[in-house]
Amino acid sequence: MKNKSVIIIGAGVAGIEAANNIAENGYNVTLIEKENLLGGNLKNYAKLFPDFYEAGEVKNNLINKLNSENINVYNNNEITELFFENNKWQAVNSQNQKFLADAALLTTGFTVFDAKRKEELGYGIYDNVITSLEFENMYKTGKITTKQGNIPERIAFLNCVGSRDEKVGNHYCSRVCCINAVKQASEFKEIYPDSQAYCFYMDMRMAGQFYEELYRKSQEKHNVIYIRGRISEAAATLDNKIQIKSEDTLSGLPLKMTVDLLVLMVGIEASIGTNQLASQNEINGEYGFAKSKGLYGNDNITNKKGLFLAGTCKRPLTIPETIADAKAAANQIIKYLNQI
Amino acid sequence: MKNWGFKISQARIIDLDKANTKMFEDLCLKVPSAKRCIMCGGCSATCTASNHTNFNFRNCNLMFRRGQFEGLAEELDKCMLCGKCKLVCPRGVNTRAIIYNMRIILNKMNYKNIEL
Numbered sequence: 001m002k003n004k005s006v007i008i009i010g011a012g013v014a015g016i017e018a019a020n021n022i023a024e025n026g027y028n029v030t031l032i033e034k035e036n037l038l039g040g041n042l043k044n045y046a047k048l049f050p051d052f053y054e055a056g057e058v059k060n061n062l063i064n065k066l067n068s069e070n071i072n073v074y075n076n077n078e079i080t081e082l083f084f085e086n087n088k089w090q091a092v093n094s095q096n097q098k099f100l101a102d103a104a105l106l107t108t109g110f111t112v113f114d115a116k117r118k119e120e121l122g123y124g125i126y127d128n129v130i131t132s133l134e135f136e137n138m139y140k141t142g143k144i145t146t147k148q149g150n151i152p153e154r155i156a157f158l159n160c161v162g163s164r165d166e167k168v169g170n171h172y173c174s175r176v177c178c179i180n181a182v183k184q185a186s187e188f189k190e191i192y193p194d195s196q197a198y199c200f201y202m203d204m205r206m207a208g209q210f211y212e213e214l215y216r217k218s219q220e221k222h223n224v225i226y227i228r229g230r231i232s233e234a235a236a237t238l239d240n241k242i243q244i245k246s247e248d249t250l251s252g253l254p255l256k257m258t259v260d261l262l263v264l265m266v267g268i269e270a271s272i273g274t275n276q277l278a279s280q281n282e283i284n285g286e287y288g289f290a291k292s293k294g295l296y297g298n299d300n301i302t303n304k305k306g307l308f309l310a311g312t313c314k315r316p317l318t319i320p321e322t323i324a325d326a327k328a329a330a331n332q333i334i335k336y337l338n339q340i
Numbered sequence: 341m342k343n344w345g346f347k348i349s350q351a352r353i354i355d356l357d358k359a360n361t362k363m364f365e366d367l368c369l370k371v372p373s374a375k376r377c378i379m380c381g382g383c384s385a386t387c388t389a390s391n392h393t394n395f396n397f398r399n400c401n402l403m404f405r406r407g408q409f410e411g412l413a414e415e416l417d418k419c420m421l422c423g424k425c426k427l428v429c430p431r432g433v434n435t436r437a438i439i440y441n442m443r444i445i446l447n448k449m450n451y452k453n454i455e456l
Contacts, residue, residue: 120428166432202380202430230380232428247381252399254390 004337005101007032007091009079009277012040013319014311014326015107016062021330023070027337030099031071032091034078034273038063040109041312044133046140048319049176049183050210058319074099082106082277082307089306102340103306103333106290107326108273110312112266113162113170121161121264126236129262132157132177135184144188144261148240152260155188156198156244157181158231163267164202170287174267175316178205181265182218189222197224198259200231200246208318229255234262268316281307290314300329306340308333359407363445367404370441376431377401383425383435393418397425397435404442413446 004027008015011033019031037043039062045055066073081092082104089104115123115131122129127147130138138144146152159181163174178201185197204226206212218224229246237243242262248255270278270288278290283302285291290313292299300308310329311322368374381398389395395418403412416439425435 160430165430167428167430202378228381229385230382230428230430232382232386245385247384247396247398249379249381249384249398252396254385254387254396 003028004103004340005030006103006105006333006337007089007099007101008105008107009082009091010034010040010107010109010273010311010313011038011073011075012107012109012311013042013058013062013322014109014313014329015040015105016066017323017326018105018107018310018330018333019071020062020065020068021327022333023068025330025334027070027334028101029071030101031066031073032077032079032093032099033073033075036076038066038073038075041111042319045136047183047187049179050208050214052183052187079273079277082280084304084306103308103336105308105310105329105333106274106277106313107309107311108277108290108313109271110268110274110316111271113168113174113269115161115264115266117168118161118165118264120233121158121231121262122234122236122242123264126234126242127240128236128242128260129234129264131161132180132184132263132265135263139184139187142191144191146240146260150260151192152188152195154196154198154257154259155185155261155263156200156231156242156257156259157185157263157265158244159199159201159265160230161264161266162269170267170269172287172316173205175205175207176318177265177267178203179208179211179214181263182206182211182215182224184263185224186214186218186222189218189224193222197222198257199224199226200229200244201226202228202230227255231262268312270313274313278313283307283309285314300325300332306336308336354406354408356406360409361405361407363407363409363449364405366445367438367441371434371437373431373433374401374438377433378431380430382428382430383433386424386428388422388424389418389420395419397439400442401438409446409449413443416443416446 007030019029023029039059077093079091088100091099229249231244231246233245241258243258245256275288278284293301310326384396384398423436
C-alpha cells in the first residue's frame with residue numbers, strides 16, 4: 001500500500017507544504033520545480049503582511065521539512081506535459097524525461113501581471129516607475145532609492161495594476177495588493193519617516209484578519225496619505241521625476257502631483273505552467289487559472305480522476321490560505337491513494 | 341411681510357424618495373455599460389476638457405444616476421466627445437455614448453434645449 005506515489009508540479013508554498021504532509025504519511029512524493037531554487041513566489045518577498053513576518057523564515061521552515069526519504073526533489077525541471085496513461089499520471093519535462101505516479105498535484109501557482117501592458121503608466125519607459133516586486137527587492141537590500149540613487153522624498157503606490165481592469169482582460173480582484181501596498185508604504189515610512197507616501201486606490205479591500213488594523217496604523221503612525229482615485233497617466237519630468245494624474249474622487253477635483261518613485265501594485269495572473277497544464281487536462285477555468293470540481297468541499301479535486309489542485313493555480317490566495325489549502329489537498333490525495 | 345434678511349435655501353440633500361432615478365434606467369437601456377461604473381475617476385483624470393474647465397464626467401454620471409439634473413445639461417456641454425476617457429476606463433464603460441444619451445434625455449425633459 002505504502003509504495004504508492006504522487007507527482008507534485010511546482011515547489012512553491014503549496015507544493016512544498018503538500019509534499020511534506022503526504023510524505024509524512026508514508027507515500028512517495030516526486031516534487032518537481034522549474035527553477036533552480038525552491039520556494040516559488042515566496043522568494044520574492046522580504047516580509048509578509050500583515051505582521052511583517054520574515055518571508056525567508058517561512059520559506060526555510062517549509063524547505064527544511066523536505067529531507068524526508070520519501071521525497072525526491074527535481075529542480076531545474078520544467079514540466080511541459082501532464083497526462084493520464086496506462087493507469088499512471090505522467091509528467092514530461094522539456095528534455096522529454098518522464099515522471100510516473102498514481103496521482104498528480106498541480107501547484108504551479110501564479111505570476112505577477114506584466115506592467116508593460118499598461119503603457120500609460122510608463123513602466124519600462126521611465127526609470128522611476130517600478131513594480132511592487134522591484135520595491136520588495138530594494139527593501140531586501142535596505143536601500144530604497146530612485147534609479148539615480150536618491151532617497152525618494154515622495155513615493156506613490158498605485159493599486160489595481162492588472163486587476164479589476166477590463167482593458168487587460170482581468171475582471172477579478174487580486175486580493176493581496178491592497179494590503180501589500182499598505183505594508184510597503186509602512187515599510188517605506190519606517191526607513192524614511194521624513195518622506196511622504198501616497199496610496200492611490202479604487203477601493204481599499206482590507207478583508208483579512210489584522211488588515212484593517214495595519215491600514216489604521218499606516219495612517220496614524222506612518223502618516224500614509226490615501227487618495228481615492230485611479231491614476232490614469234504617468235509621465236516623466238525633465239529631472240526624472242514622475243508626474244501622475246488622477247481624480248481625487250472624494251473631492252471631485254482632478255489631481256496631479258510629482259513623485260520621485262511610482263510603485264505599481266501588480267496583480268496576480270495564472271502562471272504559464274498553470275495555464276498550459278490545466279488546458280491540457282481540460283480543467284482550465286477563467287483567466288487561465290485551473291478549475292477545481294467545486295468550491296464547497298471539493299476544491300482540491302478536479303474532473304480528472306487522480307488530478308488534484310492546491311494554491312494559487314486556482315485563484316489569488318494569501319500565504320496562510322495557500323498553506324491551509326495545501327494541507328487540504330494532501331488530505332484528499334492520501335484518501336485517494338488509500339482507495340486505489 | 342417684514343423682510344428679515346433671510347430666505348429659505350434649497351435643501352442640500354439627495355432625497356431618494358423623490359429623486360427621479362427612472363432616467364438613469366432609461367439611460368442604461370441605451371448604454372448598459374453605464375451600470376458598471378465604480379467611480380474610480382480614471383475618466384476625469386485623463387479628460388482633455390477638464391484641463392480648461394471644471395468638467396467632471398464621473399460626477400455628471402453620478403448626479404444623473406441620483407436624479408440630480410439641475411445644471412447638468414450645461415455641464416455636459418463642456419465635453420468635446422474626444423473619447424479619451426473611454427480608453428482608460430477599467431470597467432469598459434462607453435463614456436461617450438453616456439454623454440450623448442444624457443444630452444438627449446435631458447433635452448427631452450426640457451432641462452435645456454441642446455443642439456444635438
